[in-house]
Amino acid sequence: MKLKVTIDELITDRLRAKGVEFNIGRVIEAWEEDPGPTPMPGIATLRSWDRALLTKYHPFYLPFCDLCCLCTMGKCDLSGGKRGACGIGMAAQQSRIVLLAATMGAATHAGHLRHLLGDLVDRFGRDQTLDLGSSVLLEAPHARLVTGIKPKTLGDLEEIAAYCEEEITQLLSCCHTGQEGDPLDLESKVLHAGMIDHVALEGSDLAQISAYSFPKGDAEAPLVECGPGCLAPGKPVILVIGHNVPPAIAIADEMHERGLDDKIEVCGICCTALDLTRYNARAKIIGALSQQLRFIRSGVADVIVVDEQCIRNDVLQEAMKTGAPLIVTNAKNLQGLPDRTKDDPDGIVRALAEGKEPGAAILDPDKAGEVAVRVAMEIAPIRKATAGLPDRAAILEAAKACTGCFSCMRACPNDREITAAVTAAAEGDLAPLAALYDACIGCDRCGGACPAGLDPHDLIAGAYRSLFPAERYHIRAGRGPIQDTEIRAVGGPIVMGEIPGVVATIGCSNYPGSWNDVGSMAEEFLKRRYIVVTSGCTAISIGMYRNEQGEGLYDLYPGRFDAGGLVNVGSCVSNAHISGAAIKIANIFAKRKLNSNYEEIADYVHHRVGAVGIAWGAMSQKAAAIAAGFWRLGIPVIAGPHGAKYRRMLLGRRDREEDWFVLDARSGERVYAGPVPEHLFTVAETREEAMVLVPKLCMRPNDTVKGRSIKLNHYLDLHRRYFGGMPEDLPLLVRTKSDIPITMKDEVVRFLAAAGWKESDRPIPDPTLLPRIVKRGGKPA
Amino acid sequence: MKGEAWLRAENPATVRAALLEKPPVAAKLLRRAKSPVIILGHEASVAVLDAVVRMARATGAPVVATGGISAELARKGFTPSLVMSAMEAGDRLRDPSWEPVPGRSPPDYAFFLGIPYSISSVIEAGLASFARGHLRMVSLDRLFHPHCDLSLPNQTREEWEAMLAAIAREVEKG
Ligand code: SF4
Ligand code: SF4
Ligand code: SF4
Numbered sequence: 001m002k003l004k005v006t007i008d009e010l011i012t013d014r015l016r017a018k019g020v021e022f023n024i025g026r027v028i029e030a031w032e033e034d035p036g037p038t039p040m041p042g043i044a045t046l047r048s049w050d051r052a053l054l055t056k057y058h059p060f061y062l063p064f065c066d067l068c069c070l071c072t073m074g075k076c077d078l079s080g081g082k083r084g085a086c087g088i089g090m091a092a093q094q095s096r097i098v099l100l101a102a103t104m105g106a107a108t109h110a111g112h113l114r115h116l117l118g119d120l121v122d123r124f125g126r127d128q129t130l131d132l133g134s135s136v137l138l139e140a141p142h143a144r145l146v147t148g149i150k151p152k153t154l155g156d157l158e159e160i161a162a163y164c165e166e167e168i169t170q171l172l173s174c175c176h177t178g179q180e181g182d183p184l185d186l187e188s189k190v191l192h193a194g195m196i197d198h199v200a201l202e203g204s205d206l207a208q209i210s211a212y213s214f215p216k217g218d219a220e221a222p223l224v225e226c227g228p229g230c231l232a233p234g235k236p237v238i239l240v241i242g243h244n245v246p247p248a249i250a251i252a253d254e255m256h257e258r259g260l261d262d263k264i265e266v267c268g269i270c271c272t273a274l275d276l277t278r279y280n281a282r283a284k285i286i287g288a289l290s291q292q293l294r295f296i297r298s299g300v301a302d303v304i305v306v307d308e309q310c311i312r313n314d315v316l317q318e319a320m321k322t323g324a325p326l327i328v329t330n331a332k333n334l335q336g337l338p339d340r341t342k343d344d345p346d347g348i349v350r351a352l353a354e355g356k357e358p359g360a361a362i363l364d365p366d367k368a369g370e371v372a373v374r375v376a377m378e379i380a381p382i383r384k385a386t387a388g389l390p391d392r393a394a395i396l397e398a399a400k401a402c403t404g405c406f407s408c409m410r411a412c413p414n415d416r417e418i419t420a421a422v423t424a425a426a427e428g429d430l431a432p433l434a435a436l437y438d439a440c441i442g443c444d445r446c447g448g449a450c451p452a453g454l455d456p457h458d459l460i461a462g463a464y465r466s467l468f469p470a471e472r473y474h475i476r477a478g479r480g481p482i483q484d485t486e487i488r489a490v491g492g493p494i495v496m497g498e499i500p501g502v503v504a505t506i507g508c509s510n511y512p513g514s515w516n517d518v519g520s521m522a523e524e525f526l527k528r529r530y531i532v533v534t535s536g537c538t539a540i541s542i543g544m545y546r547n548e549q550g551e552g553l554y555d556l557y558p559g560r561f562d563a564g565g566l567v568n569v570g571s572c573v574s575n576a577h578i579s580g581a582a583i584k585i586a587n588i589f590a591k592r593k594l595n596s597n598y599e600e601i602a603d604y605v606h607h608r609v610g611a612v613g614i615a616w617g618a619m620s621q622k623a624a625a626i627a628a629g630f631w632r633l634g635i636p637v638i639a640g641p642h643g644a645k646y647r648r649m650l651l652g653r654r655d656r657e658e659d660w661f662v663l664d665a666r667s668g669e670r671v672y673a674g675p676v677p678e679h680l681f682t683v684a685e686t687r688e689e690a691m692v693l694v695p696k697l698c699m700r701p702n703d704t705v706k707g708r709s710i711k712l713n714h715y716l717d718l719h720r721r722y723f724g725g726m727p728e729d730l731p732l733l734v735r736t737k738s739d740i741p742i743t744m745k746d747e748v749v750r751f752l753a754a755a756g757w758k759e760s761d762r763p764i765p766d767p768t769l770l771p772r773i774v775k776r777g778g779k780p781a
Numbered sequence: 782m783k784g785e786a787w788l789r790a791e792n793p794a795t796v797r798a799a800l801l802e803k804p805p806v807a808a809k810l811l812r813r814a815k816s817p818v819i820i821l822g823h824e825a826s827v828a829v830l831d832a833v834v835r836m837a838r839a840t841g842a843p844v845v846a847t848g849g850i851s852a853e854l855a856r857k858g859f860t861p862s863l864v865m866s867a868m869e870a871g872d873r874l875r876d877p878s879w880e881p882v883p884g885r886s887p888p889d890y891a892f893f894l895g896i897p898y899s900i901s902s903v904i905e906a907g908l909a910s911f912a913r914g915h916l917r918m919v920s921l922d923r924l925f926h927p928h929c930d931l932s933l934p935n936q937t938r939e940e941w942e943a944m945l946a947a948i949a950r951e952v953e954k955g
Contacts, residue, residue: 060872062903063910066794077794079906080913090910327806406782410789418786449789514896626931643867644900651872685848685897686823689866692849723846723864 036597063554095186105625133216236380250369271571273407326359370610475543478570491589497707501698507615519545808951822896823848
């Protein structure tokens with residue numbers, strides 16, 4: 001809303017004026033709730049909440065690099081207790097790098113929000129209303145909680161973006177030499193970056209859902225096609241990669257306007273693909289990020305259109321090898337191409353279709369869409385891919401050059417048995433190469449390392465390519481937010497523990513092994529009637545998993561936010577709906593005040609909402625920021641083995657009783673609540689270890705007897721299956737005999753007796769870490 | 782390549798593990814340690830498990846089983862002292878007062894093997910900085926681990942299994 005104020009006569013101590021007129025650019029309307037204690041918190045406003053968390057969850061630092069080379073006084077060797085020339089120690093240095101990563105991630109999402117808003121405001125205007133449909137009245141839990149703004153229009157989101165940008169600038173400045181040096185204060189800033197990140201994520205998805213009419217919390221969002229086998233042969237193919245969807249939507253619109261819906265295949269990799277299918281269910285998803293290089297090199301795409309984030313930096317060189325023109329659409333990733341935004345489309349189309357230029361930067365989404373479609377139609381019949389994945393004969397021939405030097409394996413992040421597979425291929429057997437396909441993250445480090453000039457990445461993909469046609473799957477299009485009615489229905493069962501937990505399987509595709517691992521984990525918890533929520537590349541990988549009966553999980557399980565539901569919220573930016581659902585439980589179900597009331601809401605979520613994230617293939621700085629946003633709400637995250645390279649864990653010590661006391665909000669007493677949830681951030685070595693951790697990290701101090709019993713049942717069952725026997729921490733998790741799962745009663749009682757377990761004589765507390773909740777006589781929800 | 786990080790890009794700062802190539806030397810470390818602990822991950826093969834069980838039985842060293850390897854150990858009739866994740870084990874080792882078995886003095890030597898490289902290399906780098914005063918680290922893994930104090934060389938699986946069997950034999954000799 002714009003405001004114009006005219007004052008006939010103004011008299012103050014210093015001023016006397018007539019006919020004064022003010023123009024106020026934007027006014028954000030107040031909403032029905034009074035602001036809480038922390039509107040638009042600065043980088044140190046929530047420090048005491050962070051410290052409360054960090055007292056339980058201690059940073060364990062993992063120097064991925066012992067050196068610091070951030071300024072010209074370095075390089076400094078910080079190992080073994082040494083300090084850098086600026087005085088920084090190893091712990092603070094690791095925190096600083098975590099902060100840098102989380103801030104980069106938050107900046108990337110906030111930058112995305114700003115870019116998206118720019119495009120959408122141009123097209124729809126600043127006053128375009130935000131509308132998530134009649135089932136989602138609490139539209140922006142993060143924005144309301146953190147900024148106190150209840151956004152109603154795209155213009156309101158600009159105010160929210162401005163707040164995020166300010167905080168991100170402050171956070172980045174903390175990474176400078178000679179700034180913050182205390183590890184815990186740096187960790188607090190990491191959590192701040194995470195919180196800001198989720199505000200930015202939410203803004204982006206809110207904007208695009210409203211502007212493009214994506215599904216609005218629709219549990220029955222359409223099933224869309226996924227996998228390289230879903231492309232119809234013989235049609236021109238446009239491939240989109242990245243995260244900012246307007247150019248891809250412009251392509252779909254252009255095809256429609258030209259009557260080419262059935263004549264061109266538009267497909268994508270990563271989040272742009274996910275978001276495109278939320279707009280147009282005919283679009284196809286090729287796969288997750290790890291499919292990027294192999295699909296480009298397959299030569300199938302006639303035109304490649306990229307926007308921002310997670311795009312291979314060598315995309316232009318790779319596109320050129322296949323003869324596919326590259327169109328870049330975002331100023332953040334120009335690839336050195338000439339800016340043709342203002343040029344006549346006919347000229348650009350000619351230059352690209354005739355191969356006179358390898359690509360073009362077109363920063364106007366509509367023009368990029370038009371050019372991509374026209375070029376695809378012109379080039380497809382004549383393009384001759386100058387490279388492609390090798391066929392059987394080429395693989396057999398190339399493999400003969402292998403000297404067995406292991407350089408490829410010593411470059412492979414996943415330590416795949418490449419040498420043996422190439423050697424087998426030289427003897428005529430391609431099966432070992434093909435078997436590496438789904439555990440290969442497509443990084444091509446092996447190719448760069450081979451002194452004999454082989455490219456094992458291509459040999460693996462080539463050996464597998466006869467199986468591409470069978471790679472056809474379904475994924476449910478991203479549904480966006482969780483409905484308020486769903487929250488009302490499941491809030492109680494989640495908080496009481498009767499729905500054993502919400503498992504959010506999210507993140508990138510830097511998997512340590514087969515991508516099927518994320519599918520099998522999801523299936524396990526769906527069968528156990530957890531709510532399984534997913535997004536981004538992991539949502540795609542889950543789609544590409546088939547169970548023992550050959551069925552896909554999106555075909556089998558409903559998309560509703562309820563026990564046994566498989567909920568694909570959408571792309572990376574949709575992760576805000578997952579954390580947002582936890583906030584909504586505190587507000588809608590438990591009636592905790594939302595407006596600028598971060599600590600109280602986080603305190604509620606941490607002690608009562610049994611949710612855990614699994615980021616099995618987390619790779620990026622954005623993933624670090626997303627995880628940090630969950631941590632500040634007290635929601636634990638488990639990463640796969642590569643997650644150890646994020647440089648620090650946040651681990652609890654169940655053996656230190658003093659760490660696990662809470663205040664009972666009813667009495668103000670400090671009471672022992674047990675080590676739940678035990679960690680805030682950890683990695684699991686194997687899929688099995690992650691699966692045993694999940695039910696444990698879903699336990700909360702507030703679990704009812706029935707809820708704890710259900711959660712223990714899953715924990716004991718999975719522990720027995722994957723670790724053998726009873727868990728040694730069981731005595732810390734069973735509070736009273738009533739917590740013991742009935743089906744295992746005798747065995748558990750015997751085990752507890754042998755361990756010297758004593759039944760607690762205290763009632764289940766109304767747990768909090770905030771003294772002010774007690775002071776005002778807060779009541780359990 | 783014996784004494785280089787297997788993953789070529791994984792380099793320590795200024796100190797690199799000494800190469801441990803002779804089974805009697807490794808066995809001596811296990812025997813002479815005042816309070817050794819073995820951290821065993823899921824990449825251990827059956828033959829490796831056999832060797833570790835023999836070492837543990839001969840020295841009384843507690844075994845911390847990570848990544849689900851406890852289930853394999855149970856099949857062999859061996860109960861590890863602790864079942865926890867490698868990260869938790871690393872975090873505990875950082876604490877100079879941690880007793881893996883109640884009443885037993887905190888570890889002065891930690892022997893690592895079978896944990897994925899991406900996890901173990903950063904845990905070891907962390908302990909090299911944060912447990913320097915009270916802990917020495919020995920890698921009995923298949924791959925060379927530069928952040929430890931001592932490490933077996935890069936080996937094939939067969940060589941590794943043979944090496945561990947030889948160390949177990951030496952340990953059993955007493
Ligand atoms: S920032 Fe500090 S530790 Fe890093 S290089 Fe400069 S002086 Fe050394
Ligand atoms: S492309 Fe695949 S096989 Fe090659 S180094 Fe990367 S993960 Fe390993
Ligand atoms: S690097 Fe090349 S030559 Fe060496 S083992 Fe690998 S494929 Fe063979």
